[in-house]
Amino acid sequence: MPLRIVNVKVNGVDQAFMAKPDTTLLLALREQLGLMGAKRGCAQGACGSCTVLLDGAPVVSCLVPAATIDGAAVATVEGLADGQELNDVQQAFVDGFATQCGFCTPGMIMSAEALLARNPDPTADEVNEAISGNVCRCTGYAPIVSAILEAARRRRDRAGTAEQEATR
Amino acid sequence: MLTEVHVPDDVSAAVRLIAGGATAIGGGTSVLPWLNDYASPPTELVSLRRTGLAGIRVDGQTVELGAATTLAQVEHDERLADLNAVVRSIASTPVRTLATVGGNLFARQPHGDLAVALVALDARVTLVDDTGSRELSVEELGDQPSGLVTTVTFERPQPGTFKYVKAARRRYNSASLVTVAATVTESDGIVTGARVALGGVGPRVIRAHAVEAALVGQPLTVETVRAAGEAGRGEIEPADDAYASAWYRTRVFPVHLRRALLGR
Incomplete structure (x- = not known):
């Protein structure tokens, strides 16, 4: 069974790993690069717990053969915090008690990041649509939606403040 | 068992590999769930990611x-x-x-x-x-x-002539119970052309010829669409699955045909 060297930029850092034909992006992240944030839930693309960003767009990493993404950029939940300081979405999840068991949380957060990158001021319904591929079996969707809306608000406020300071 | 994932740089290389028995994948969202879960015979995949076919x-x-x-x-x-x-x-x-x-x-x-x-x-x-x-x-x-x-x-269809309704168990991210897609043209209040396709109600996409025949030459009214729905019941072949029973799909098919064609 042929092994292949796959080069990827993960959270801004160049990485290389050996992939077997059946190595998925999820498996490579967890077992070869030691990034345990993305979870293996259904391995069917249905639960979203393995969601990461591939070249900036959200994907279910359990369905991506690693051999197909040589040269790509991958962003995972581990890359969001700045040292010990959580980013807006992570902090809003903590503040709003939007995690219960936590299994779905990394996927939820990456779907939220993808949404906010495209749409900084989403409605609750747009948030619902954006996380419709992420299953929370604790069923705590309401605080998750609130946390994403709150993160969006904080991010807009900060952008507004920065703009004011820049024009002062 | 997945034995190789080819990532060819052009279409001709992909075609050669497919001719040799490899399976083409676009995003892999249908094939990978199967390979992740079930024992399969030795399988080679051909990814189209680098073939320049996206655009x-x-x-x-x-x-x-x-x-x-x-x-x-x-x-x-x-x-x-x-x-x-x-x-x-x-x-x-x-x-x-x-x-x-x-x-x-x-x-x-x-x-x-x-x-x-x-x-x-x-x-x-x-x-x-x-x-x-x-x-x-x-x-x-x-x-x-x-x-x-x-x-x-x-x-591209003329503005307003393309109709689409997908009925599902949830608002987002759910498979079809009944999907209706149609292009319908009218002149002086009479349907002059209709092309109707159905999903969720058969083992494959169904071209609904009987529905089309019941629409053409008629005014696009509730009565016409009801008759078309009755005609269409003869050409759907729904199945029971985790989303709905065949009985349910047959029962609601005319409702979703009406919603697609009349918007109500």
Whole structure:
């Protein structure tokens, strides 16, 4: 069974790993690069717990053969915090008690990041649509939606403040 | 068991590998779930990721979608307003980033809603094998053609003539109970042309000839659409699955036909 060297930029850092034909992006992240944030839930693309960003767009990493993404950029939940300081979405999840068991949380957060990158001021319904591929079996969707809306608000406020300071 | 994943740089290399027995994947969102869960015979995959088959070209009224164009690309292309809503009814954002137009043509029912829309739009595909290329309609394509679909082409419908409704158990990210896609043209209040395709109600996308025949020459009224729905019950072949029973699909099919064609 042929092994292949796959080069990827993960959270801004160049990485290389050996992939077997059946190595998925999820498996490579967890077992070869030691990034345990993305979870293996259904391995069917249905639960979203393995969601990461591939070249900036959200994907279910359990369905991506690693051999197909040589040269790509991958962003995972581990890359969001700045040292010990959580980013807006992570902090809003903590503040709003939007995690219960936590299994779905990394996927939820990456779907939220993808949404906010495209749409900084989403409605609750747009948030619902954006996380419709992420299953929370604790069923705590309401605080998750609130946390994403709150993160969006904080991010807009900060952008507004920065703009004011820049024009002062 | 997955024995090799080829990532060829061009179409001819991909076609050679497919002729040699390898399975083409666009985003892999239909094939990988199977390989992740079940013991399979030794399987080689051909990824279309680097073949240059992703892209949307609009030339006048003609739209050409490369087979490896992702559903997300279609979703966000303002030139394809009719298809934006179709694609948003399919799966979830992190699946649409991967899933492709070509792949959707072979999604097993009750999935494959884009294919339903493309049959209603009378779309054609280019199919390339190791002997050359040929053009055929999406409707004629079948489940397992020999070769590789490289492009999907259709004429943009006149504004207001394309209709689409997908009924599902949830608002987002759920397979079809009944999908109706149609292009209907009218003149002086009378239907002059109708092309109706159905998903979720058979083992494949169904071209609803009896529904079309019941519409053409009639005014587009509740009565006409009710008669068309009755006629259509004879050509659907719904199945029981985790989403709905065959009985339920048969029962609600005329309702969703009416909602698609009349908007109410």
